[in-house]
Structures are given as C-alpha cells and as structure tokens.
Amino acid sequence: MESLKPFFIKSLRSMCLNKLTITILFVFSFFATILNGQTNKFNIGIEGGPSLIFLRGDEVVEIYDKITFGYSGGLTFQYNLQDNFSVKTHLAYERKGSKSTFQETDVSGIPISEFTTYTNFDYLTVPLLGHFHVGDKVRLFANFGPYFGFLFNQTNITESHNGIPKFKSSGIDDLKRLDWGLTGGLGGGFRINELLLTLEVRHNRGLYNIRKEDLTQHKLLTNSTNLLVGLAFLIGED
Numbered sequence: 001m002e003s004l005k006p007f008f009i010k011s012l013r014s015m016c017l018n019k020l021t022i023t024i025l026f027v028f029s030f031f032a033t034i035l036n037g038q039t040n041k042f043n044i045g046i047e048g049g050p051s052l053i054f055l056r057g058d059e060v061v062e063i064y065d066k067i068t069f070g071y072s073g074g075l076t077f078q079y080n081l082q083d084n085f086s087v088k089t090h091l092a093y094e095r096k097g098s099k100s101t102f103q104e105t106d107v108s109g110i111p112i113s114e115f116t117t118y119t120n121f122d123y124l125t126v127p128l129l130g131h132f133h134v135g136d137k138v139r140l141f142a143n144f145g146p147y148f149g150f151l152f153n154q155t156n157i158t159e160s161h162n163g164i165p166k167f168k169s170s171g172i173d174d175l176k177r178l179d180w181g182l183t184g185g186l187g188g189g190f191r192i193n194e195l196l197l198t199l200e201v202r203h204n205r206g207l208y209n210i211r212k213e214d215l216t217q218h219k220l221l222t223n224s225t226n227l228l229v230g231l232a233f234l235i236g237e238d
Contacts (some may be wrong), residue, residue: 041080043196045232047090048073055098055119056206057219064102068118070095072226078131086131088143096121096222117158121175121222123149125204127183139189139196147204149179149222174212179222181206191234198230 053070055061074092081087097120126148133141154172187200206222 041235043076043078043080043086043232043234045076045078045196045230046074047076047198047200047228047230048092049227049229051095051227052225053096053098054223056221056223060218061220064100065098065119066100068097068099070097070120070224072125072224072228074125076230076232078232084133086133088129088131089127090125092125094123094125094149094224094226096123096224115159117156120153120155120157121151121210122153122155123151123179125149127204129183129185133189137191139191139198141187141189141198141200143183143185143187143200143202145183147181147183151175151177151179151210175220176208176210176212178208179206179210180208181222185226185228187228189230194234196230196232196234198228198232200226200228200230202226202228 049072051070051072052067054067055065057065072092072094074090076088076090078086078088097118099116099118101114101116127143127145128147129143129145131141131143133139151172154170154175156169156171157166158168159166181204183202183204185200185202187198187202189196189198191197203225204223209219209221211218211220
C-alpha cells in the first residue's frame with residue numbers, strides 16, 4: 001500500500017489540475033462570449049459631479065437643516081439586455097447631509113453672532129437601475145430603481161464664530177450604517193466611436209430613517225440631486 005501512495009497522490013494532483021484548467025477555460029470562454037456576443041454587451045465607465053444635498057425629517061429638521069452642496073463619483077457598469085433597455089449600477093462615493101445656521105445671543109437674548117454647522121454623511125452607494133435610451137450617436141435616456149448606501153464616516157463642522165475657532169465632531173454612533181431609497185434620472189449622451197459622453201440629472205430620495213431608534217432623537221432621511229458627467233466604454237456594441 002505504501003508503494004501505491006505516491007501514485008494516488010500524483011493521480012489526485014493531476015485530477016485537480018485538470019479540473020482547475022477546465023474551470024479557467026470555462027471562465028475565459030464565458031467572458032469571451034460576453035465581450036464578443038451580439039446579445040451580451042456591456043459598458044464600463046466613470047461618472048461624477050456636484051450635488052445639492054439636504055435632509056428630511058420632523059419639524060426640527062425641516063426648520064434648521066437646509067440645502068447645501070455635496071458631490072458624488074465612482075465606477076459604472078451597464079449590462080445591455082436589449083437595444084433600448086439595460087441594467088445599470090455603480091459603486092460611488094457620495095457626500096450627503098445639510099447645513100444649519102444658528103444665532104448666538106447674549107444673556108439678554110440679543111443676537112451677537114451667527115454661525116453655520118455643516119452635517120456631512122459619507123456613503124458608499126450602489127443603485128440597481130433600469131436604463132432606457134433612444135438614439136445611437138445622440139442619445140436620450142432615463143434611469144430608475146432602488147439604491148443602497150453604507151455610511152462609513154460622519155462629521156459635523158462648525159465654522160469659527162465670536163472668537164471660537166472652527167471645530168469638528170462626529171455623531172456616527174447615533175446613526176444606522178445602512179441607507180436605502182429610490183433613484184430617478186434623466187440625461188443625454190453623445191457617442192464618439194466606442195466612447196459615450198453623458199450628462200445626467202439624478203435625484204436620490206432616502207426612504208429609511210438613518211437615526212437609531214431613540215425617542216430623544218429626530219427622524220432623518222437623506223436626499224441628494226446629482227449633476228453627473230460620465231464617460232463610458234462601449235464593449236461589444238455595433
């Protein structure tokens with residue numbers, strides 16, 4: 001039996017190597033089909049730009065939290081199912097939040113200064129969008145679907161005022177890490193050979209209270225309207 005042991009080990013290694021080779025060939029064949037097939041075409045690219053951001057919630061949020069500027073940017077992937085319909089997603093870094101302006105008063109209640117606090121939420125967002133477009137060289141398109149976000153950082157930045165220097169704080173422990181909502185956008189594009197330049201206005205409406213369940217805290221929902229400039233590589237399109 002000991003003499004047969006090297007033979008069995010060698011045979012087992014050979015079988016594993018053959019299976020690995022077959023698996024690799026299958027994977028390469030699968031991706032080659034996607035790249036070269038006429039019905040399996042996809043686009044990859046980048047997009048990003050400035051945003052208008054604000055928060056929704058109860059009366060306190062509506063009074064004090066106002067619209068401000070943010071931004072969004074990341075990688076895009078679009079799988080073309082039919083001539084005019086695709087499934088699109090991206091992995092993006094997105095700044096959401098709001099700004100609040102307060103008045104500081106003296107002991108008599110007379111205003112002596114005004115200061116602004118910026119509430120920033122930094123998310124990784126992933127939407128799952130249905131993408132409809134018409135045209136070839138010049139395109140008009142619409143996107144719609146849900147999005148999901150993961151909060152990885154939160155900062156409150158209060159500007160200097162009345163001799164108090166600018167300072168930062170964080171309230172991430174009071175927040176849920178997950179956010180989700182609906183996304184809708186309209187835009188247009190211009191094709192140059194295998195490249196597609198796009199411009200889109202997209203709105204993301206949060207539907208999930210990102211505050212942890214605490215009766216002393218106010219309800220918070222995120223909102224952002226993005227102006228996105230994109231560049232996509234058309235892989236497999238005629």
